[in-house]
Amino acid sequence: MSTGHDAPVSRREEDVLERWGVARAIHRVIASSPSGWSTRIGLYGRWGTGKTSVLNFLEAIESESKSLVVRMSAWSAANESDLIAMLYEALDRKLAKSVGPVQAPSRLKKVLHRAGLIVQGSGAPEMAGAAADGYLPGAGAALKAAGNFVLSKLRLERADLEELHALAAAAGHPRVVVFIDDLDRADPRLLPKALLALREMLDWPDFAFVLAFDKAVIARALGEYSSAFGESADRFLEKIIDVPFELPAPTEAQAQRLAEQALNDCCDFVPVDVRRRIAPWLPTNPRTAKLVARRLGALRAVAARHDPDELDWFAIGVQTSLRLALAPLAARVETDMLGIGKDFREHFADAAKEKTDPQKVIAEAVAEFATGDWSESDRRWLRGLVETVKLARRTQAEPKIVYEMELLVDEPPFTWREYRELVDAWIATPACHMLASALGAAQLRSGKSPREAADDLVGSAVSGYDKALDEAARTSALPAFEAAMEKASKRLRLLERLFGETAIGELQSACFSKRQCSALFRVFQQWIHFRANVADVALRYRERSLLNTALSRCSEPKAMYEATDPRRGNSLLATPGLDPAAKLQWLEVAREPLIGPVLQEVVAWFREPDGVARQAIGEDDVFGTWLLESPTSPLYRDEAASAALCEVFLEAMREPSTAQSENVRENAFTYLVWLTEGRRSGSWIGSEERPTLLKQHASLICSAWGAIAAVPHQHRGIQGLVQVRQRLLDYGLQESDLSMPQDLSGANHSAEKGV
Numbered sequence: 001m002s003t004g005h006d007a008p009v010s011r012r013e014e015d016v017l018e019r020w021g022v023a024r025a026i027h028r029v030i031a032s033s034p035s036g037w038s039t040r041i042g043l044y045g046r047w048g049t050g051k052t053s054v055l056n057f058l059e060a061i062e063s064e065s066k067s068l069v070v071r072m073s074a075w076s077a078a079n080e081s082d083l084i085a086m087l088y089e090a091l092d093r094k095l096a097k098s099v100g101p102v103q104a105p106s107r108l109k110k111v112l113h114r115a116g117l118i119v120q121g122s123g124a125p126e127m128a129g130a131a132a133d134g135y136l137p138g139a140g141a142a143l144k145a146a147g148n149f150v151l152s153k154l155r156l157e158r159a160d161l162e163e164l165h166a167l168a169a170a171a172g173h174p175r176v177v178v179f180i181d182d183l184d185r186a187d188p189r190l191l192p193k194a195l196l197a198l199r200e201m202l203d204w205p206d207f208a209f210v211l212a213f214d215k216a217v218i219a220r221a222l223g224e225y226s227s228a229f230g231e232s233a234d235r236f237l238e239k240i241i242d243v244p245f246e247l248p249a250p251t252e253a254q255a256q257r258l259a260e261q262a263l264n265d266c267c268d269f270v271p272v273d274v275r276r277r278i279a280p281w282l283p284t285n286p287r288t289a290k291l292v293a294r295r296l297g298a299l300r301a302v303a304a305r306h307d308p309d310e311l312d313w314f315a316i317g318v319q320t321s322l323r324l325a326l327a328p329l330a331a332r333v334e335t336d337m338l339g340i341g342k343d344f345r346e347h348f349a350d351a352a353k354e355k356t357d358p359q360k361v362i363a364e365a366v367a368e369f370a371t372g373d374w375s376e377s378d379r380r381w382l383r384g385l386v387e388t389v390k391l392a393r394r395t396q397a398e399p400k401i402v403y404e405m406e407l408l409v410d411e412p413p414f415t416w417r418e419y420r421e422l423v424d425a426w427i428a429t430p431a432c433h434m435l436a437s438a439l440g441a442a443q444l445r446s447g448k449s450p451r452e453a454a455d456d457l458v459g460s461a462v463s464g465y466d467k468a469l470d471e472a473a474r475t476s477a478l479p480a481f482e483a484a485m486e487k488a489s490k491r492l493r494l495l496e497r498l499f500g501e502t503a504i505g506e507l508q509s510a511c512f513s514k515r516q517c518s519a520l521f522r523v524f525q526q527w528i529h530f531r532a533n534v535a536d537v538a539l540r541y542r543e544r545s546l547l548n549t550a551l552s553r554c555s556e557p558k559a560m561y562e563a564t565d566p567r568r569g570n571s572l573l574a575t576p577g578l579d580p581a582a583k584l585q586w587l588e589v590a591r592e593p594l595i596g597p598v599l600q601e602v603v604a605w606f607r608e609p610d611g612v613a614r615q616a617i618g619e620d621d622v623f624g625t626w627l628l629e630s631p632t633s634p635l636y637r638d639e640a641a642s643a644a645l646c647e648v649f650l651e652a653m654r655e656p657s658t659a660q661s662e663n664v665r666e667n668a669f670t671y672l673v674w675l676t677e678g679r680r681s682g683s684w685i686g687s688e689e690r691p692t693l694l695k696q697h698a699s700l701i702c703s704a705w706g707a708i709a710a711v712p713h714q715h716r717g718i719q720g721l722v723q724v725r726q727r728l729l730d731y732g733l734q735e736s737d738l739s740m741p742q743d744l745s746g747a748n749h750s751a752e753k754g755v
Contacts, residue, residue, distance in 0.1 A: 016257040023057035030208045043212040045247030048287025051212040068173035070094045075182040080197035098171040177208045184217035191221040255284045266297030278317035283325045305415045315392035329369040338393040413442035413456040454506040465491040466523045485535045514556040557597035562623040599641035612667040629684035649703035656710040668704040676727040691731045702737040
């Protein structure tokens, strides 16, 4: 009986691919070979199509016929001499086992020593001397000659063969049958010479050799070895193989039986009807089909953590099959075709209108990726599989698709069922130690870090509250609505605890991250227009209070403020059906807790080396320049922030010799250049707005200038300072407010005279 995930079958009752008949046919060729003949049989088949299973069946048949069966794998052979030596060792061990080590003199080992090969403890022989390493630089022709010499020494003489026959016959074996498997897994550079060596060396009377390999692999290796062989291995193999057997591809019925058996063996936790629906869409390659079943079977433990109908097993199964059949195609499909409203991305349709036809798009994608050995029937199956995956996911949101497929490689700290159980337990006993215990259990079952477990709990709590509100909104009967609203209230209570003042450690880090603050913001914004009854209004009030707490403690206030800026069209603000004026009003109030921390960060830039200049580096981070330049920035609407920045400039004036004051001066100069001249890449302030902004905030601007003018400047920087001061004067600032140090006075006087 076969054991293990990928073990070849060895019993006829397990033969769903009907390979027993092939083994019987090979046996008939061996049995009918004339006495004294040597027979070389080729067993050809693609990777995973059952070659080793055929050898298992053939071994059983030949053993019943009293043949001595010797098996070896060519996988680890380093060169052709190594391959022959490995065969001799395998034959020697089999004879010793059959007739006993005392009765079996090791003539084969004598041959190995005669050839200069030493048997290693691992079973892999090595050539004696430095010539054994076929990859040493400079070996060249000498190494080739050494290899030919060794092969000549490995040839069995008549006396050797007669002794082998006598030993086998004494043990009741009229014939010796040798299986050489995995030739196609050896080094491709070895294959041509290895096959020729087998042809020359193994012409032994009353021996049968069965060589199992993928002919396509051999053909590629031959083509690389010599262009004379062309793309076909047939001409070469005609010289090596007497009788070829090519394993046929599994029929549709055989593939279906294999798929059903693999799924039944590995995935009995998946409903039977779903397994039957998945089976036709498993790859026709037996090994890959078993791999799909194994990957799905690995979800057994995580499946038990979900509700019975929570996971879409059919969609998971067919999408997994596509991934393992052709990963690049699966990546394209998952990116461009799966989920609600994502039939195809624009780049599929912009070249020609006919490309918007789903079947044509799928056909083109399959044609792009299924190249090389893919047959037309394989491509047809792939097209059907892609259509099936797309149909299975057509009504599902992207988060659900991503979540289900990530289960194949990752376990979540909390499933939806586990979160509900935690909420119910916490409502009954609202103690902090319960949350700590739940986090500890989540880490153990998922292998996640404390922070990852905390982040997942917070995310589940936010999502759970959103689901409760959605359930209430879809309910029309009053008792059911009241029950749903009570459930929502309880889940909001857990959120209030998580984000409350008692949040510590990893929970605090998770709650106040931009990710979770954004999730909370998105959910609360989505429901702001639900105010039709007292229960709704009460929840909206609690939401506003909780959001105020979360945003005031957000660890990334600037990034959060930018993400919620209504002028930037961020997806975080997408709320279909909501009155724009109502949303803007809500946003203004909701974002208010972020302003203070954001402006503290802005003020801090002026104390850091190149703190202001860094805000203009990179196209993706332009929000910093908006905060510094735009008349609508809170920097110019918040008096406390302006006063704090003025104080930074005044400190630099009072203590001009410190390193921090030097940073302030450099940043103040960059700031004034942006305000008076703009940046090379553009500006957030128009030419008509500049005079107004500069005059309205003259005290701030003049303080910045004062910090700059508090110390003498080297000659190379004087002209730039003079130009900035002149622009400030041109925009209407008072000359008396822009003090002129002596070094700048001289420079200005010289400039006026054209010196």
